[in-house]
Amino acid sequence: MPARASRDLSDDAVHVWRLPYRRGEGRAPLRRLLAAYLDTTSDRVQFHDGEHGRPVLRDAPTALDFNWSHSGDIALVAIARGLPQLGIDIEVSRPRPRALALAERFFAIDEHTRIAALPDTQRTDAFLRLWTAKEAVLKGLGEGLRYGLHRVAFRLVEGEPVAHAFDGPVGPPGAWQLHPLARPDFTACLAWRGAPRRVHWLHMTES
Numbered sequence: 378m379p380a381r382a383s384r385d386l387s388d389d390a391v392h393v394w395r396l397p398y399r400r401g402e403g404r405a406p407l408r409r410l411l412a413a414y415l416d417t418t419s420d421r422v423q424f425h426d427g428e429h430g431r432p433v434l435r436d437a438p439t440a441l442d443f444n445w446s447h448s449g450d451i452a453l454v455a456i457a458r459g460l461p462q463l464g465i466d467i468e469v470s471r472p473r474p475r476a477l478a479l480a481e482r483f484f485a486i487d488e489h490t491r492i493a494a495l496p497d498t499q500r501t502d503a504f505l506r507l508w509t510a511k512e513a514v515l516k517g518l519g520e521g522l523r524y525g526l527h528r529v530a531f532r533l534v535e536g537e538p539v540a541h542a543f544d545g546p547v548g549p550p551g552a553w554q555l556h557p558l559a560r561p562d563f564t565a566c567l568a569w570r571g572a573p574r575r576v577h578w579l580h581m582t583e584s
Contacts, residue, residue: 386414390575391457393465393567397581398452404432407445410454410581414441431519444516448563455567462570464517466509469563476504484511485530485542505564506557507531510538513555513568518547538566 386392396406408419411434415422424432434441442463445454449469457463473479477500480489484507492503511526518524528544537557540550547553548570556567556576567576 386456386458387575388458390577391455391460391463391567391569393576393578394454394456395578395580396452396454398447398450406452407432407443407454411441411443411456414456415439427519430521431516446512446516446565451563453565455569457569457574460569460571460574462517462519464513464515464569465565465567466512466516467563467565468505468509470561473501473504476501480504480507483526485527487532488527488530491533502536502559502564503533506533506536506538506559506566509564509566510540510555510557510568513566514540514543514547514553517553517568517570520547 394410396410398406404424405419408422411422412419423435425435426432440458441456442458442460443454443456444463444465445452446465446467448467451467451469453465453467455463455465477493480492488507492500495503510531511529514529515521515524515526524545524547529547530542531538532541533539538555540553540555543550553568553570554573558565558567558578
């Protein structure tokens with residue numbers, strides 16, 4: 378567990394932690410991590426759920442923004458200062474036989490068309506890169522899926538998602554920073570609305 382982690386979190390950085398996740402633990406891993414940044418104990422870290430279920434810190438002694446996502450046995454937690462519109466999403470690697478059908482139902486028409494044109498072996502990867510980018514932006518916005526995945530459209534450029542056309546209060550694509558990450562065991566994306574920052578990817582092992 379990081380000791381006094383807040384000392385290393387500058388105002389121009391974002392920390393992203395990879396943590397082991399077990400469903401039965403709920404938010405316990407998140408509490409333990411945030412406690413290190415707040416220099417307190419995990420039992421004193423309390424959350425308030427926003428309108429769409431996004432947890433935010435309650436009565437925190439210092440301004441700390443965070444967002445987290447979990448899939449399978451992996452969780453990712455993004456932590457920053459002064460970034461209330463911060464979002465992250467992760468999807469573990471596994472077969473997605475309904476990827477094309479889901480893209481047709483939820484994605485923008487152009488996105489679905491491009492995925493459909495790909496060889497079968499490339500469709501799942503393209504789908505997950507687009508899905509995690511969309512989720513990260515919408516989680517940063519604080520709306521979630523109810524906003525409409527088709528309203529935040531991306532293009533894949535050399536395999537990486539690039540913001541293309543955003544609709545509504547999410548604002549213009551250029552207002553958002555996007556940091557995709559693909560590993561053999563998962564696909565993820567970090568997003569925030571604001572100026573560029575340095576991103577530190579960190580890995581916490583089980584104690």
